[in-house]
Amino acid sequence: MPALWAALIALLGTVARHGRYALIAGLLAGLALPNLAMALRPWLSELVLVLLFLTAFRIGLKQATGGLADLRGSLGLALVYQLALPFGALLLLRLAGWAETAQATALLLMLAAPPVTGGPNLAILTGGPPEPAFRLLILGTALLPLTVMPLLWAAPGLGDAQAAFVAALKLLGAIWITVALAFGLRARTLPRPSARATAALDGLTAIALAVIVVGLMSALRPALAADPLRVLGWLTFALAANLGLQTLTFLIFRHKGAEAIPRAITAGNRNVALFLVALPVTGNEAFLIFLGCYQIPMYLTPILMRPLYATAKRA
Incomplete structure (x- = not known):
């Protein structure tokens, strides 16, 4: 049994070293195995919470909270991401006369x-510290019931504000319970993990990310078969929104060194799928196609953005 356990730890460490390719495998499996994608789709909420548990367990309470200055900075950045950016985008869209388009709805809900729950894991796979991404994840989710309400009131076409508020509170409760359990178990069982144990946890979270994306791609395969040009248009839009925002944010915070990486990743990679449970507008075909396309730049972030993010470590 000890030999088997050691072999498993070594295998997970190998997966961690090549984690970005595991994400590509998940994307391809989501497109190539539609039956598996549909089978996983009902379990997406549970799989996301499993990923969050693994992430919180890997980081631990002490590293997650950081100092008071870290929390203040993360709080301010979360408000910029979830309040200033969507309102700024709404103003520009209205001035341009595009506020009623499907692309505008997708962009506003994204902002x-x-x-996204996997933000800390994406930071690890691109060579950045996961702790800033984890703080932004927790604070951003905690702020969501407050930040989403003004936007839904300003743009009532996006959906019912009360339903979104209730859904956000439920999500917040599930996340805090999951994180508390992970922190407690980490403190009792693995207070000072070795480098091998940390690598094994990174490999396990990479596998979880790959499994989740299979389910998230379930809506994309039928659309691709029916209208590939439409899917290509939405894919171009998703790439521009996600990678463009990552690039801009990284350039703004480049002077922060490696900490610019998780800030940029969390700016472009958002948990848009959570609105599926609250806003009817997200149930239409166009939004579901966007959601499927949005997974592609998200899961390709460790490969597409790695050359740019590598410059942070040399700065």
Whole structure:
């Protein structure tokens, strides 16, 4: 049994070293195995919470909270991401006369969403510290019931504010319970993890990310078969929104060194899927196609953005 356990730890460490390719495998599996994608789709909420548990367990309470200055900075950045950016985008869209388009709806909901649960894992895979991304994830989710309400009142076409508020509170409760359990178990069982144990946890979270994306791609395969040009248009839009925002944010915070990486990743990669449970507008075909396309730049972030993010470590 000890030999088997050691072999498993070594295998997970190998997965961690090549984690970005595991994400590509998940994307390809989501497109190539539609039956598996549909089978995983009902379990996406549970899988996301498993990923969050693994992430919180890997980081631990002490590293997650950081100092008071870290929390203040993260709070201010979360408000910029989830309040200033969507309102700025709404103003520009209205001035341009594009506020009623499907692309405008997708963009506004993307900017209003908190960072994606896998943000800390994406930071690890791109060579950045996961702790700033984790703080932004927790604070952004905690702020969501407050930050999403003004936007829904200003743009009632996005959906019912009360339903979104209730859904955000439920999400917040699930996340805090999951994180508390992970922190407690980490403190009792692995207070000072070795480098091998940390690498094994990174490999396990990479596998979880790959499994989750299979389910998230379930809506994209039928659309690709029916209208590939439409999907290509939405993919171009998703790439521009996600990678463009990552690049801009990284350039703004480049002077912060490696900490610019998680800030940029969380700016472009948002948990848009959470609005599926609250806003009817997200149930239409156009939004579901966007959601599927949005997973592609998200899961390709460790490869597409790695050359740019590598400059932070040399700065």
